[in-house]
Amino acid sequence: MTKKLREALVTSPSFIWLTLFFAIPSLIVLAFTFHGHTANGGVGEWSLSTWRELVDPDYPVIVWKTIRISAEVTAWCILLALPCAYAIARMKTKWRAIVAGAIMLPFWTNFVVRVFAWKTMLHPDGWLQHCYFAFLQFRAWCFEWLPPSVRGFCVWSGLASPTPPDPASSTILDSETAVVLVSVYTLLPFAIMPLYTAAEKFDFSLMEAARDLGAKSFYAFRKVFIPGIRQGLVSAFLMVFIPAIGSYVIPQMLGGTNCVLIGNKIFMRAIQNRNIPHASALATLMAVSVFLPLGCALWWRRHQAARDKREVEVRAARLMLGGTK
Amino acid sequence: MSGFLEFQGVTKRFGHVLAVNDVSFSVKKGEFFSLLGPSGCGKTTLLRLIAGFEQPDEGRILLDGQDITRLPANKRSVNTVFQNYALFPHLSVYDNIAFGLRVARRPKDEIEREVAAMLRLVQMEDKADRFPNQISGGQKQRVAIARALVNKPRVLLLDEPLAALDLKLRQRMLLELDLIHDEVGITFLYVTHDQGEAMSLSDRIAVMHSGVCEQIASPAEVYEAPKTSFVASFIGDTNFFDGVVTSFPENNYCKLDINGFAEVVCYNDKQKAIGDRVNLSLRPEKFRVSVDPPPRQNPHMNVLRARVEDIIYSGNHTNYWVSVGARRVAVYQQHLGYLLDEKPIRWGDDVWLYWDADTGYMLDDYAPIDESLLPPKAPGGAASANPFTSGREDGAAK
Amino acid sequence: MRRSFFSMTMLGLVMAFLYVPVILIFAYGFVPNGVSMSFFGHDGRFLGFSGKWFGLIFSGHYSVRPLLQSFWLSLRIAGLATLVSCVLGTTAALALHKWKSRLQSIHYGLVYTPLIMPDILIGISLLMLFVASGIECGFWTILIAHVTFCVSYVTMTLLARLQDFDDRIIEAAYDLGAGPWYTFFRIELPLLLPGIVAGGLLAFTLSIDDVVITSFVNGAGTNTFPTYVSSMTKHSRNLPAVFVLSTLMLLFTCALVGVSKFLTSNHEPRRKA
Numbered sequence: 001m002t003k004k005l006r007e008a009l010v011t012s013p014s015f016i017w018l019t020l021f022f023a024i025p026s027l028i029v030l031a032f033t034f035h036g037h038t039a040n041g042g043v044g045e046w047s048l049s050t051w052r053e054l055v056d057p058d059y060p061v062i063v064w065k066t067i068r069i070s071a072e073v074t075a076w077c078i079l080l081a082l083p084c085a086y087a088i089a090r091m092k093t094k095w096r097a098i099v100a101g102a103i104m105l106p107f108w109t110n111f112v113v114r115v116f117a118w119k120t121m122l123h124p125d126g127w128l129q130h131c132y133f134a135f136l137q138f139r140a141w142c143f144e145w146l147p148p149s150v151r152g153f154c155v156w157s158g159l160a161s162p163t164p165p166d167p168a169s170s171t172i173l174d175s176e177t178a179v180v181l182v183s184v185y186t187l188l189p190f191a192i193m194p195l196y197t198a199a200e201k202f203d204f205s206l207m208e209a210a211r212d213l214g215a216k217s218f219y220a221f222r223k224v225f226i227p228g229i230r231q232g233l234v235s236a237f238l239m240v241f242i243p244a245i246g247s248y249v250i251p252q253m254l255g256g257t258n259c260v261l262i263g264n265k266i267f268m269r270a271i272q273n274r275n276i277p278h279a280s281a282l283a284t285l286m287a288v289s290v291f292l293p294l295g296c297a298l299w300w301r302r303h304q305a306a307r308d309k310r311e312v313e314v315r316a317a318r319l320m321l322g323g324t325k
Numbered sequence: 326m327s328g329f330l331e332f333q334g335v336t337k338r339f340g341h342v343l344a345v346n347d348v349s350f351s352v353k354k355g356e357f358f359s360l361l362g363p364s365g366c367g368k369t370t371l372l373r374l375i376a377g378f379e380q381p382d383e384g385r386i387l388l389d390g391q392d393i394t395r396l397p398a399n400k401r402s403v404n405t406v407f408q409n410y411a412l413f414p415h416l417s418v419y420d421n422i423a424f425g426l427r428v429a430r431r432p433k434d435e436i437e438r439e440v441a442a443m444l445r446l447v448q449m450e451d452k453a454d455r456f457p458n459q460i461s462g463g464q465k466q467r468v469a470i471a472r473a474l475v476n477k478p479r480v481l482l483l484d485e486p487l488a489a490l491d492l493k494l495r496q497r498m499l500l501e502l503d504l505i506h507d508e509v510g511i512t513f514l515y516v517t518h519d520q521g522e523a524m525s526l527s528d529r530i531a532v533m534h535s536g537v538c539e540q541i542a543s544p545a546e547v548y549e550a551p552k553t554s555f556v557a558s559f560i561g562d563t564n565f566f567d568g569v570v571t572s573f574p575e576n577n578y579c580k581l582d583i584n585g586f587a588e589v590v591c592y593n594d595k596q597k598a599i600g601d602r603v604n605l606s607l608r609p610e611k612f613r614v615s616v617d618p619p620p621r622q623n624p625h626m627n628v629l630r631a632r633v634e635d636i637i638y639s640g641n642h643t644n645y646w647v648s649v650g651a652r653r654v655a656v657y658q659q660h661l662g663y664l665l666d667e668k669p670i671r672w673g674d675d676v677w678l679y680w681d682a683d684t685g686y687m688l689d690d691y692a693p694i695d696e697s698l699l700p701p702k703a704p705g706g707a708a709s710a711n712p713f714t715s716g717r718e719d720g721a722a723k
Numbered sequence: 724m725r726r727s728f729f730s731m732t733m734l735g736l737v738m739a740f741l742y743v744p745v746i747l748i749f750a751y752g753f754v755p756n757g758v759s760m761s762f763f764g765h766d767g768r769f770l771g772f773s774g775k776w777f778g779l780i781f782s783g784h785y786s787v788r789p790l791l792q793s794f795w796l797s798l799r800i801a802g803l804a805t806l807v808s809c810v811l812g813t814t815a816a817l818a819l820h821k822w823k824s825r826l827q828s829i830h831y832g833l834v835y836t837p838l839i840m841p842d843i844l845i846g847i848s849l850l851m852l853f854v855a856s857g858i859e860c861g862f863w864t865i866l867i868a869h870v871t872f873c874v875s876y877v878t879m880t881l882l883a884r885l886q887d888f889d890d891r892i893i894e895a896a897y898d899l900g901a902g903p904w905y906t907f908f909r910i911e912l913p914l915l916l917p918g919i920v921a922g923g924l925l926a927f928t929l930s931i932d933d934v935v936i937t938s939f940v941n942g943a944g945t946n947t948f949p950t951y952v953s954s955m956t957k958h959s960r961n962l963p964a965v966f967v968l969s970t971l972m973l974l975f976t977c978a979l980v981g982v983s984k985f986l987t988s989n990h991e992p993r994r995k996a
Contacts, residue, residue: 007822011830014815014874018833021871025848028855043854083733090727102738106745108976111932112949113969116962117744120751120760185740192737238839246841249934249953263843263935270847270939276854283847287840294839378894398897405898411891415913425899476899 032280043276050277054285059265063285066261069176070244073183074191077240078233080184081191085232086225088192089199100196103189111186115253118182122173122254132172174256182250190239198232199225234297242290262286329354329512330375330480335384337370344370345381346536352480352514352529357506359515359523362533363559368516371533372482375514376405388479399428404473405482409489410465412457418468419444419453425476443471446505463494470505480512487522499525520560524548532556552689557606564654566605567691570597578625578682581605585651589627590682597687604688609657611684614645614676616668625682633674645670647678654678745973752776752967760962776963780971787964793951794968800862800947801930804869809923811870812877813915819878820885837875845872846939853940860942868940869930876929877922884918920983928976 033051036044088099106114121128143151172178202225210220226233248263255261262282270279328351337345345367352358360368373379375386377398385394393401404425412421422443426436444450447467452460460468466486473481486502487495503526506513517523523530524544531541532555540552551557554565568581571588579593581603591605613619619628631647631654645656656678660667670676753772754760764770779787815834819827837845849868853860892914896906934949941950952965 007818007824007826010814010821011818011826014811014818014878015826015830015833017811017874018837018871021849021852021867022837022845023833025852026844028851029844029848032851080733080737083730084737087727087730087734090730099734103741105977106741108928108980109745109748109973110949110952110969112934112952113748113965114744116952116955116965117748117751120962121744121747123760185744188737188741242839242841246843246935248843253953263841266843266847267938270850276851279847280851283844287844290839290841290844376894376898378897398894399900399902403898405895407891407895409889409891411889411895413892413895413910413914424896424901428900428905472895472899 029280029283032277033284035277037275037277050281053278054281059282059285062260062262062265063289065259066245066263066286067289069180069183069259069261070241070247072180073187073244074237074240076180076184077188077191078195078236080188081195081236084192085195085199085229086221088196089202090204096200100193103192107189112249114186115182115250118178118185119173119253122171122178122181124171124173129172132177173254174258176255176259178254179247179251179259182254183244183247186250187240187243190243191236194235194239195229195232198229198235202228234300238294238297241293245286245290262289328352329356329389330514331387332371333385333387335371335374335381335386337367337374337379337381343536345374347384348533348536348538349384350531350538350541352512355510355512357503357513357515357526357528359517359527359530360533361517361520361523361530361559364518365535366533367536368518368533369484372405372484372514372516375401375403375480376482377401377403402476402478403480403482404476404478405484406466406469406473406486408485410457410469412465412468412472414457416456417453418449418455418457418460421457421468422472422475424472429476439475443475446474446508447471447501462490463498466490466498467501470502474505474509474511478511480514483513483515485517486515487517487519495522502526524560532559534559550686551606554604554606554688554692557686557688562609562655562657564607564609566607566652568603568605570599570601570603572599575624583652586649587629589629589685590625591685591687592625592683593687595687595689602691604691605685606688607654607680607685609644609655610642610659612654612656612658612678612680614647614656614658614670614678616670616674616676618677619679623681626679627682628677628679631676631678633670633672633676636670636672647676649678748966748973749970751963752970754963754966776961776967779961779964780967787961789946790948790951790961790964790968793946794948796862796946797931797948800866800869801927803866804873804930805923805927807866807870808873808877808926809919811874812881812922812926813919815874815878816881816885817911819882820888834875834878837872838879842872842933842935843939846936849936850939860940861945864940864942865937865945865947868936869933872933872936873926873930876925877919880922880925881915881918884915884921888914924980924983931972 032043034046034048036047036049038044084103088096091099123129143154146154172181206224206228207220210224211217215223246263247261248267251259251261251264252267255264262285266279266282266286269275269282330352332349332351335345335348336343348367348371360371362368370379374381377393377396377400381394385392387393388401388403413424416424419440422440423436426439431439440453441450444453447470449464449467449471452464457465457468469486470481483502487498490498499522502513506526515523515526524547527544529541529543530547532539532547534553534555540547540556542550547556548560551560551563557563557565566581566583566586566589568583568586568589570579570593571582572580573593574580574590577593578590579597580588580590582588583605589605595603597603614631614633619626629649631649633645633647634653635644635646637644642657642659645658647654647656750762751760753774753776754762755770755773755775756764762770762772778784780791783791815830819831819834846868849864849871850860852858853864858864892910893906896910901909932949933947934953937947938950938953941947946954948968955962955965
């Protein structure tokens with residue numbers, strides 16, 4: 001059939017390229033995890049030794065730390081992006097495009113250079129450092145006044161530390177804080193954009209309907225707006241969380257030795273130690289921690305997409321009928 | 326007889342869905358032929374089969390005696406006016422119209438002449454340099470027609486060309502289409518779901534329903550003598566009665582016993598015998614209602630007592646819903662005299678309902694009536710659930 | 724309108740947060756002291772602005788030569804990667820849009836997965852491929868890597884554009900007698916061009932921005948602009964030159980985007996009678 005032939009012809013360039021340079025390499029990575037490594041940086045015989053070595057207490061800690069930091073970054077991004085998306089979506093059409101463009105504009109400067117600018121700003125002599133130290137002192141002062149039971153929780157959750165800040169060790173640079181701060185900075189637009197697209201499609205007369213029926217504005221925001229842009233929230237989550245998991249440049253440049261994430265470990269193992277099987281195994285672990293939430297999100301989206309839409313409508317209808325339960 | 330454009334047993338399936346089911350008909354040269362039916366009836370598929378965008382699974386399509394069933398779309402001498410015009414957005418009006426001629430590599434001066442003539446025909450001479458996003462819907466429509474006509478197709482296919490226009494514009498374009506058809510003399514095949522468009526433009530109409538051609542006839546025939554209950558109900562409104570033939574009061578007339586209704590006389594053109602089941606279609610405007618008894622004019626007049634249930638006054642006519650026994654009958658009555666002089670008809674009045682036996686039409690074959698095909702019930706009967714009117718219902722019935 | 728006030732304030736703060744480093748990058752291009760990276764002397768005196776970094780760059784001074792070389796390499800790779808990925812991305816988008824077969828659902832998976840894969844995984848898997856097949860890392864491996872992740876972005880940009888595309892326009896062209904080639908070059912390609920340009924622009928910026936994947940496949944001694952910069956430290960003497968270069972690049976990109984916006988928004992008459 002000529003039709004089949006045409007399809008094959010048009011499909012083949014990208015198909016072959018991506019098979020060769022994406023699908024096959026991914027399989028090679030997977031295959032390498034079932035090899036041992038040799039002393040001179042090569043790949044050894046088939047064995048499960050690599051997987052056994054991953055039990056090394058070092059790795060689970062790093063995986064957990066990566067997930068925790070990524071979650072923190074994602075939470076901050078979405079928290080900051082929500083009001084922004086709302087504000088842009090409520091603007092006049094002309095302004096929307098301008099503001100959305102203005103948000104993307106800083107990202108036309110080179111990524112590494114931006115991180116470098118932060119590095120310069122966060123330098124121990126910089127003004128940001130002074131502000132940060134003042135904040136730490138304030139936090140320590142607050143801690144003194146807390147009841148002991150809350151203190152325990154604060155220490156456990158990392159909100160506060162029991163010891164007063166020490167100027168030498170509490171620099172932002174080379175700390176987790178710097179990594180989170182700059183990660184939020186680089187990923188924030190990727191949270192704002194999907195939320196904004198969703199908010200733009202949102203029918204704001206639903207909010208007016210809710211308020212008309214006596215809902216307070218925050219109630220309307222929570223019960224009508226947030227469910228209405230749920231799809232955007234899921235996209236924003238994925239757009240931030242996945243790059244955060246895979247981040248490697250920011251912890252390397254700003255985290256120093258205090259913030260080594262999976263990405264850094266992979267790079268170390270692959271380039272510095274030439275332990276290819278270990279790097280592969282870590283990469284596989286990372287892939288799992290990316291595809292797990294992604295798979296969940298996709299599954300959820302498929303099952304919810306249709307229901308979601310209906311639910312928002314039903315909710316609005318219910319509000320209109322006066323039952324704000 | 327062999328027509329200009331001919332379908333021979335054409336069938337098209339999409340997966341398990343039978344979009345067009347064994348359709349055969351022929352269109353005469355120069356005719357304005359309409360395919361009319363509700364959405365999903367297969368009329369657009371039929372058009373796409375002629376245009377060459379789809380290939381039939383069975384059957385043949387002949388154009389002027391030539392088999393075009395397997396010919397690719399760009400080799401057929403038919404052109405299409407698309408529903409949403411499908412103008413090329415990056416080309417000006419002029420270039421849009423010239424597209425077909427340029428593809429055919431016509432000489433430059435000929436292209437210029439032909440396009441200019443087309444622009445004149447559709448009255449768009451002053452808009453030749455505009456782009457599609459700079460002109461109105463009606464103008465886009467004209468460009469789409471010109472773009473198709475300039476190639477001098479043997480058949481012009483029009484796929485719901487007026488659907489995207491507003492009412493006023495649609496009525497104007499309707500007239501213009503008619504004029505263009507008269508002027509160019511090309512065969513038009515017009516697909517629409519709007520019976521009004523089809524009735525006012527066409528020489529003949531093919532009424533389609535779920536992939537089947539139910540009737541092909543002139544507009545008046547389709548309206549007055551529908552073959553099937555679908556045709557009767559899709560074209561205009563109608564009242565259906567199903568009954569059994571009981572006797573022949575005179576030649577060519579029979580009496581029908583209708584369940585829950587009085588015996589009525591009707592014209593028996595289908596040569597039915599006693600005991601045969603019959604579907605009778607009676608258009609609402611064929612009935613008359615009056616407070617006074619009707620004058621006895623002819624022997625085939627059916628006269629019944631009825632009670633008025635609903636009235637909708639619309640100026641030039643009034644729609645009544647009256648009940649006769651267990652039956653509801655829709656009546657659309659023109660006001661021939663001066664309405665305010667006549668005795669007013671109110672809700673709950675007992676009135677005379679009468680009609681000539683000749684005005685009813687027996688459907689070809691008996692089939693149980695599909696309730697969904699009947700005209701919409703007027704509000705009132707089932708409205709007792711409405712909390713706002715629950716008090717008024719009793720007053721009205723009094 | 725209280726919430727609206729709150730959200731507007733938040734938007735303002737976020738904008739400030741986003742712009743502070745950019746303004747700083749701009750300002751650092753004029754810093755007089757390249758070692759302390761400060762506009763103030765040790766005694767706290769304001770030293771003024773300096774244009775010497777611009778001078779160094781435009782004169783191609785030997786101290787910034789490795790930087791300029793890496794920048795030139797980045798430009799070459801980004802240009803080539805854009806070209807290749809535009810061709811591959813256009814065919815991919817057309818195939819995905821036109822056909823809905825089993826092959827295309829696999830194809831879609833192939834195109835889509837790189838988008839959700841963290842860069843580092845693409846980087847390491849390509850490194851493994853080159854290691855396994857014994858290919859020496861260098862210019863070509865970087866180019867291959869960049870094309871691989873750019874293709875997906877170009878395809879997705881185009882696919883989104885194709886979704887708004889009225890397929891009847893193609894049918895209309897066939898209906899008016901045009902063949903597949905004529906239709907492609909006279910109708911499809913002109914209509915898709917803005918999308919291809921947008922996708923290409925995205926590919927170019929992604930390629931010139933990429934450091935993660937490149938740092939896996941660049942091999943020893945081959946540095947693109949980002950990998951070169953990331954290997955610098957705060958006390959590298961030529962740091963302000965980096966900021967100057969990226970400021971220039973930002974201005975250039977803005978101009979490019981502006982021009983392409985202008986070209987695509989306004990396809991006005993070019994017709995000669």
